[in-house]
Amino acid sequence: MRSVRNTWAVMKRDFKGYFESPVAYVFLVGFLALTGFLTFFVAGFYERRMADLEPFFFWHPWVYLLLVPAATMGLWAEERRTGTIELLLTMPITLGEAIMGKFLAAWLFIVTALALTFPIVLTTAYLGAPDLGVILCGYIGSVLLAAAYVAAGMLTSALTRSQVIGFVLSLLLCLGLLLAGWPPVTNMFVRWAPEWLVRAVAAFSFMPHYEAIQRGVLDLRDLAYYVSVVAFMIFATHVVLENRKSA
Amino acid sequence: MLEVRNVCKNFGPIQAVKGISFSVEKGEVLGFLGPNGAGKTTTMRMITGFLPPTSGTAVVCGHDVTTDPVESKRQIGYLPENAPAYGSMTVTNFLRFIADVRGISGRAKDDAVENAIRKCRLESVRQQSIHTLSKGYRQRACFAQAILHDPPVLIMDEPTDGLDPNQKFVVREMIKEMAAAKVIIVSTHILEEVDAVCTRAIIISGGKIVANGTPAELKARSGTGRLEDVFRMLTIGKEEETSHAQR
Numbered sequence: 001m002r003s004v005r006n007t008w009a010v011m012k013r014d015f016k017g018y019f020e021s022p023v024a025y026v027f028l029v030g031f032l033a034l035t036g037f038l039t040f041f042v043a044g045f046y047e048r049r050m051a052d053l054e055p056f057f058f059w060h061p062w063v064y065l066l067l068v069p070a071a072t073m074g075l076w077a078e079e080r081r082t083g084t085i086e087l088l089l090t091m092p093i094t095l096g097e098a099i100m101g102k103f104l105a106a107w108l109f110i111v112t113a114l115a116l117t118f119p120i121v122l123t124t125a126y127l128g129a130p131d132l133g134v135i136l137c138g139y140i141g142s143v144l145l146a147a148a149y150v151a152a153g154m155l156t157s158a159l160t161r162s163q164v165i166g167f168v169l170s171l172l173l174c175l176g177l178l179l180a181g182w183p184p185v186t187n188m189f190v191r192w193a194p195e196w197l198v199r200a201v202a203a204f205s206f207m208p209h210y211e212a213i214q215r216g217v218l219d220l221r222d223l224a225y226y227v228s229v230v231a232f233m234i235f236a237t238h239v240v241l242e243n244r245k246s247a
Numbered sequence: 248m249l250e251v252r253n254v255c256k257n258f259g260p261i262q263a264v265k266g267i268s269f270s271v272e273k274g275e276v277l278g279f280l281g282p283n284g285a286g287k288t289t290t291m292r293m294i295t296g297f298l299p300p301t302s303g304t305a306v307v308c309g310h311d312v313t314t315d316p317v318e319s320k321r322q323i324g325y326l327p328e329n330a331p332a333y334g335s336m337t338v339t340n341f342l343r344f345i346a347d348v349r350g351i352s353g354r355a356k357d358d359a360v361e362n363a364i365r366k367c368r369l370e371s372v373r374q375q376s377i378h379t380l381s382k383g384y385r386q387r388a389c390f391a392q393a394i395l396h397d398p399p400v401l402i403m404d405e406p407t408d409g410l411d412p413n414q415k416f417v418v419r420e421m422i423k424e425m426a427a428a429k430v431i432i433v434s435t436h437i438l439e440e441v442d443a444v445c446t447r448a449i450i451i452s453g454g455k456i457v458a459n460g461t462p463a464e465l466k467a468r469s470g471t472g473r474l475e476d477v478f479r480m481l482t483i484g485k486e487e488e489t490s491h492a493q494r
Binding site: 083091092 | 320329
């Protein structure tokens with residue numbers, strides 16, 4: 001109970017923190033503009049003449065790749081740079097509670113951005129008769145994907161006092177996890193690497209799990225994948241912060 | 248009330264603190280003196296639970312910092328070096344957040360925040376963002392955070408560093424007001440401060456205690472009866488040993 005309350009307190013502060021500066025608004029507008037542009041102009045949402053959101057969800061891994069690190073780069077780097085980490089970690093809460101609070105705050109922030117894309121669902125429903133189950137699945141998959149990105153971004157943020165380094169490291173880490181299972185890349189490797197190896201590496205990637213859920217199949221294995229990625233990143237963040245030598 | 252038992256801290260091959268032991272009782276204001284890099288901040292960080300000791304421990308009101316960190320942190324109010332605070336928050340919101348993580352809620356939270364604002368004379372800036380405050384006000388905002396929960400133990404790392412003479416006076420007055428009911432530890436390298444507020448002083452050099460006594464006792468150790476001379480006598484020549492960076 002106390003643990004939930006402490007996590008909640010940290011989450012509340014960090015979530016509100018986004019809105020105390022222009023960061024949140026720049027982020028939200030950027031996210032909506034970018035997803036809108038990619039869906040309507042690049043993927044040709046209208047030209048396809050199909051009432052589904054595939055061209056919308058297709059871009060999420062790439063939009064997140066750019067924007068989620070921007071939202072997570074400050075989580076720990078900023079606390080370390082300004083020294084507030086010394087306040088936070090001398091409060092009567094555990095390191096785990098502080099980490100969970102920050103993770104949930106950043107995740108909730110991305111989910112807020114995602115929730116603001118609801119007009120596209122209304123548009124599709126107005127224009128045709130989309131399968132709402134698939135759309136719901138698409139959103140669930142996107143929320144899970146966001147959790148994985150946020151956890152990875154939080155880990156890299158804990159590694160440094162510089163937000164820029166945090167951003168770049170997190171972009172590289174997420175890009176690696178994306179490309180490892182992206183068909184154009186795996187097809188290239190299949191030519192010279194044994195197939196089992198390519199498949200093993202691809203299994204660590206966000207992509208196959210994201211695509212599986214996008215097809216409208218919510219498999220327990222995909223869910224387990226995201227839970228374990230997030231758990232691993234949170235655990236690694238804990239190890240990193242516990243072993244820091246100072247602020 | 249507060250007992251430090253042979254704490255040591257190594258940063259890799261560097262021994263920053265080499266076995267420090269002392270105890271402080273209620274009503275005492277302990278001055279923590281020593282040249283820069285002597286291990287003052289590191290020792291305070293171990294007592295407040297920010298850094299784990301390499302060996303040894305501290306017991307705060309019966310709670311061991313290594314085995315029961317959350318409960319021992321509950322007993323402590325801590326003003327870290329340079330008074331870190333969340334710049335984008337207003338003074339009131341910052342203090343309300345501290346109340347949240349300290350588990351103070353409802354009426355008690357409103358009272359605690361109001362009390363701290365009044366004691367630290369922050370009324371005129373309560374709705375201002377912390378990054379817009381002058382150094383003196385920022386120091387007081389962080390001080391307010393430390394006394395918010397009326398802790399039995401108050402630990403302050405260079406609370407008057409960088410303040411003008413008037414602001415120093417205010418901070419010393421606040422310390423004196425609270426002295427009777429609390430255990431207070433104040434680190435400083437301003438020797439006049441020891442005379443002004445401390446009932447006892449410890450001089451640290453090279454990670455070890457080199458003197459422990461009332462200001463009068465310490466002065467008696469030098470022929471001249473001046474604290475500066477005792478300080479120089481005990482700490483000079485150890486510069487080489489302590490030349491490693493404190494952070």
